[in-house]
Amino acid sequence: MNGSSSSSGDWHDRYYHVDQILDRPGPRTDPSFLAGDEVKDFLRNKCKILVIGAGGLGCEILANLALSGFKDIHVIDMDTIDISNLNRQFLFRQKDVGQPKAIVAAEFIMNRVPGVKVTPYYGKIQDKDDDYYLQFNLVICGLDSVEARRWINATLVNLVDPENPESLKPLIDGGTEGFKGQARVILPTVSSCYECSLDMLNKPTAFPICTIANTPRLPEHCIEWASVLEWPKVHGDKKLDTDDPEHIGWLYSMALARAKEFKIEGVTWSLTQGVVKNIIPAIASTNAIIAASCCNEAFKIATSSAAYLNNYFMLIGTDAVYSYTFEHERRAECPVCGGESLDITISKEWTVDRLIEMLVEKQDIQIKKPSLASGAKHIYFQAPPQLEEATRPNLEKKVSDLIPDGGEITVTASSLPFSLSLRINYS
Amino acid sequence: MIKIWSMKKNEDAAARRKPKTSAAQIRVQKDLTELDLPPTMKTHFPDPTDLLNFTLTITPDEGMYMGGAFVFSFAINNNYPHEPPKVKCTHTIYHPNVDLEGNVCLNILREDWKPVLNLNSVMVGLQYLFLEPNADDPLNKEAAEELRKNREQFLYNVKSAMRGGVIKGTHYDKVAVQ
Numbered sequence: 001m002n003g004s005s006s007s008s009g010d011w012h013d014r015y016y017h018v019d020q021i022l023d024r025p026g027p028r029t030d031p032s033f034l035a036g037d038e039v040k041d042f043l044r045n046k047c048k049i050l051v052i053g054a055g056g057l058g059c060e061i062l063a064n065l066a067l068s069g070f071k072d073i074h075v076i077d078m079d080t081i082d083i084s085n086l087n088r089q090f091l092f093r094q095k096d097v098g099q100p101k102a103i104v105a106a107e108f109i110m111n112r113v114p115g116v117k118v119t120p121y122y123g124k125i126q127d128k129d130d131d132y133y134l135q136f137n138l139v140i141c142g143l144d145s146v147e148a149r150r151w152i153n154a155t156l157v158n159l160v161d162p163e164n165p166e167s168l169k170p171l172i173d174g175g176t177e178g179f180k181g182q183a184r185v186i187l188p189t190v191s192s193c194y195e196c197s198l199d200m201l202n203k204p205t206a207f208p209i210c211t212i213a214n215t216p217r218l219p220e221h222c223i224e225w226a227s228v229l230e231w232p233k234v235h236g237d238k239k240l241d242t243d244d245p246e247h248i249g250w251l252y253s254m255a256l257a258r259a260k261e262f263k264i265e266g267v268t269w270s271l272t273q274g275v276v277k278n279i280i281p282a283i284a285s286t287n288a289i290i291a292a293s294c295c296n297e298a299f300k301i302a303t304s305s306a307a308y309l310n311n312y313f314m315l316i317g318t319d320a321v322y323s324y325t326f327e328h329e330r331r332a333e334c335p336v337c338g339g340e341s342l343d344i345t346i347s348k349e350w351t352v353d354r355l356i357e358m359l360v361e362k363q364d365i366q367i368k369k370p371s372l373a374s375g376a377k378h379i380y381f382q383a384p385p386q387l388e389e390a391t392r393p394n395l396e397k398k399v400s401d402l403i404p405d406g407g408e409i410t411v412t413a414s415s416l417p418f419s420l421s422l423r424i425n426y427s
Numbered sequence: 428m429i430k431i432w433s434m435k436k437n438e439d440a441a442a443r444r445k446p447k448t449s450a451a452q453i454r455v456q457k458d459l460t461e462l463d464l465p466p467t468m469k470t471h472f473p474d475p476t477d478l479l480n481f482t483l484t485i486t487p488d489e490g491m492y493m494g495g496a497f498v499f500s501f502a503i504n505n506n507y508p509h510e511p512p513k514v515k516c517t518h519t520i521y522h523p524n525v526d527l528e529g530n531v532c533l534n535i536l537r538e539d540w541k542p543v544l545n546l547n548s549v550m551v552g553l554q555y556l557f558l559e560p561n562a563d564d565p566l567n568k569e570a571a572e573e574l575r576k577n578r579e580q581f582l583y584n585v586k587s588a589m590r591g592g593v594i595k596g597t598h599y600d601k602v603a604v605q
């Protein structure tokens with residue numbers, strides 16, 4: 001780095017271009033925008049951002065953030081570097097294969113962009129608690145797993161505490177599948193969350209099981225036949241490990257033999273791996289566009305320098321470069337951000353039966369046949385019969401013997417769009 | 428930072444944090460406690476505290492499979508309802524749409540699954556297979572062939588298989604209830 005001057009490693013005109021945006025307001029700037037030193041100080045010295053995932057999207061996101069002036073970046077990833085990542089995850093080199101992605105990515109960025117601190121965590125997002133997530137101003141996700149996204153989304157929605165404005169963490173979620181991708185801004189409890197749009201997702205392709213069994217036409221049918229029908233038949237209860245080359249090898253040879261029998265071409269090792277792991281080829285340029293969009297939003301939200309995305313940007317690059325932006329609406333029946341929550345105060349002497357009676361009679365809710373649980377503990381279930389019978393003795397018990405003061409109960413009922421969350425206080 | 432807090436609608440002061448139960452768990456609680464099953468279907472939970480693993484017994488009261496009790500295992504993972512439940516028949520039964528390993532050919536369990544469907548839809552779908560076995564989507568090809576060619580013989584085979592008989596070298600589990 002020639003010309004680096006200050007102790008933080010800044011070089012002359014390092015932020016020349018970014019400062020064009022931060023030094024003066026524009027026509028669409030938020031009224032709360034504080035042009036000049038104040039916003040720069042926040043972005044460069046105070047803002048703490050978390051990046052989840054250091055894969056195809058994550059590498060791009062980390063580089064973009066570091067170069068646009070974020071200086072306190074944390075990154076979580078549970079994977080290690082595989083040789084097949086090197087074509088697009090450009091923070092990694094051949095020598096890094098086998099090393100944790102988060103650690104290698106953090107080191108790479110810190111070496112390349114002076115003054116930026118990247119704190120890696122090699123592990124699962126589920127290892128971290130609320131206090132960990134509370135320390136950030138913003139969270140950006142570049143994940144390929146629906147399950148991990150649902151988890152972080154629910155965690156950030158649950159984090160929102162009506163008494164603490166700092167508890168609301170904007171979540172920017174990027175995702176790509178081949179030439180398609182999306183970037184979205186989720187303001188937990190304010191705008192539509194990830195769970196709200198779950199049914200919009202492309203579900204994993206599944207072929208009819210009878211086609212797989214009888215009339216295969218595609219190489220994928222032969223691979224599915226090997227993994228869905230033949231594996232359990234031959235290996236019984238032994239679980240198929242899609243990361244085990246021996247298991248993939250077995251599936252590959254079975255699928256190949258079946259393909260031959262039905263005169264189908266195209267069964268390869270990598271297709272076998274792709275089908276069983278449900279891998280859609282990752283395209284570097286799609287990742288670059290989506291990561292850029294996510295970081296653009298992070299920059300706008302952190303600085304208030306321009307209106308941020310409201311709230312869903314979709315990129316379809318399959319036929320040409322088409323993009324579409326729309327406002328995805330919150331769903332009242334969303335199990336994460338929808339439903340109602342209610343504080344109630346009852347006597348310590350109340351039985352579960354009495355509480356249920358109250359829920360049924362209460363004018364403003366009027367729940368028919370409510371079922372109650374607290375975490376994994378079932379309090380009273382209306383159905384099925386076996387569970388109704390098993391939980392029936394609880395009806396006579398005092399609520400205070402089952403739920404601590406301030407404890408929560410999840411209520412479901414057919415008359416509720418999704419669920420009702422009750423917080424019980426004792427008088 | 429943008430000021431999001433001011434955008435938060437002044438919801439009921441009572442609106443508070445929701446419990447830390449996974450969305451999949453709440454959804455399964457909702458599905459199960461709202462099950463509305465006819466007397467021909469019964470669920471059984473080997474561990475009543477585990478809502479994600481249970482069995483369903485179907486005892487058709489009409490059609491060719493009347494008199495049998497057919498048990499299916501349900502395994503639900505944490506990605507429900509993004510992913511469908513995994514359903515298998517625990518017995519070796521003679522049915523055109525169920526293979527000898529217990530795999531079931533029901534579209535909503537695979538290619539046509541949608542998160543708006545629920546456990547009730549799956550159970551009703553399974554029961555329908557016993558009322559209207561379908562020779563066009565065979566998993567047990569011999570049974571399907573028989574159903575298409577010779578309905579009388581098929582019916583005879585169904586009854587004999589349900590009593591634990593052997594058909595074309597395959598030993599079927601006794602599922603008849605008396």
Ligand SMILES: [Zn+2]
Pocket residue numbers: 192193194195196197330331334335336337338
């Ligand atoms: Zn939601």
